[in-house]
Amino acid sequence: MPKTSPFDKPTIESRLSVRGTKWHRDAEDIIPLWLADPDYPLCPELKDVMREAIEEEYTIYGSDRDAREVMSAKIKRFNKLDIPADQVMLTQGVIPVMWLSAMHACRPGDEVIVTDPMYFPFFKAVDVTQTNPVYWKLKLEEGYKFDADRLNSLITPKTRLIYVCNPHNPAGRAMTKEELKGVADIAVDNDIYVMVDELWEDVRYDDVKHYSLAAINDEIADLTITSWGFSKMWSVPGLQAGYLGCTNKVMFDSLTKISGGILRGTNNISKAIAPIICSGEIDYWINDMNKYMAEVRDLVVKRLNEMGDFTIPHLEATYLMFPRFNYGLSSDILDKILLKEAKVSLNKGNIFGPEGEGHMRILTATSKGIMNEALDRIEKVIPLLEKMG
DSSP, X not given: OOOOOGGGOOOHHHHHTSOOHHHHSSOTTOEEOOSSOOOOOOOHHHHHHHHHHHHTTOOSOOOOHHHHHHHHHHHHHHSOOOOOGGGEEEEESSHHHHXXXXXXXXXXXXXXXXXXXOOTHHHHHHHHTTOEEEEEEOOGGGTTOOOHHHHHTTOOTTEEEEEEESSOTTTOOOOOHHHHHHHHHHHHHXXXXXXXXXXXXXXXXXXXXXXXGGGSOHHHHTTEEEEEESHHHHTOGGGOEEEEXXXXXXXXXXXXXXXXXXXXXXXXXXXXXXXXXXXXXXXXXXXXXXXXXXXXXXXXXXXXXXXXXXXXXXOOBSSEEOOEXXXXXXXXXXXXXXXXXXXXXXXXXXXXXXXXXXXXXXXXXXXXXXXXXXXXXXXXXXXXXXXHO
C-alpha cells in the first residue's frame, strides 16, 4: 500500500487542534488561506533536534556563535557569498532587517524604492523610518518582470535604498540573474544601498534557480544587505528564526550599532536547528515539499480556470498565489464576500500596493483535501461575483 505523503495528511480538524493565529483568528467554520504559515508537519529530524534541545534544558542564555558559523558556511555553499561568521547577525525573522537597512542607508526624507506589489511590511518600514516610498511598478501583464529601465527612471539624488524581495512575495517569482544584474548595475552606478529579502529561497518549482543579488559581483555585494530565514520552508514561523549578512564590514558594524539594545538575536531553539538546516543534511524535505506543493499549485490553477474568470500569474516560487479576480470588484469587497459567503479567508491584494487591487493572495501550502474544500466554497460564490461585477 503506498505511503501517504506527510504533506497530504493535514485536515481541517487536525489544524484546528493546533494553537496558532491562522486557524483561530476567525470562526472555526472559516478555512484560512491568508497567512503565510504552512499547514505541514515538522520534518522528523528537525523535530528530534528541537526535542533534544528541550531535554538538554537549553533554555538558558546561549551563544549564537555556532549558529553563525553554520550560516556562514551555508551562505558560501548555496548563495555563493563569502561572508564570515562575524558578519552574520541573527534576527527575529526578516522584518527587523528592513528597518535596520533603512536606518543605516537613509535619513528622514530620503527616498526608498519599493516594488508594487510587495510584501507590505516593507511599506511599514519606510513609514517607521520617516523615509519616502517610490513605487517601482511590477506589471501582471509582463509577468511581474523586474524592468530595469522603469527602475532607472525612478532614481533621483534622494534615492538611498532599494528594497528587493526575491523570490517575490506576493508575485510568486524567482528573479533571473539578468533581472538582478539590472538592479545591481543601477545601484552600483548611483551608489545606492540594496536590502534583499531572500526568505523564500528554498521554495521553488520546476527546476527554477535561485540567485543571490549580492553574488552578482563584488561592487554590488559591497552595497547589499541580505536577509534569510527558516520559517517558510521549515514550518517554524513562530520561532522567528532569521539572519542577515553582508560582505561590507563597515556596513555590518553600522547595523550592529543601530541594533544594539533593541534586537537580541533569536531564541535557542532556532540556534539549535541551524546546523541541521544549514548543512543540507535534510534537503530531502525541501525536495519532497516542493514536489507536493507544485501539485497543489497545479490543482488550484486548474480549478480556478474552470470555475471562473481569473488571471493567474505563474507561481514559480513561494507558496503564495496572487490571482486577479476579473469581476470588477475591489479587494475589500472580494474579501467580505469570500469571508461571509464562502467561509474562506484570503489576503486582500491591495495591502501589497496599488497594483494588487482586485487581486487576492492565496496560501497554497496546505493539503489537497483542505485546498479542494476551500475551492469548492469559492466556486459556489462565483455567480454572486458575476452578479455584483
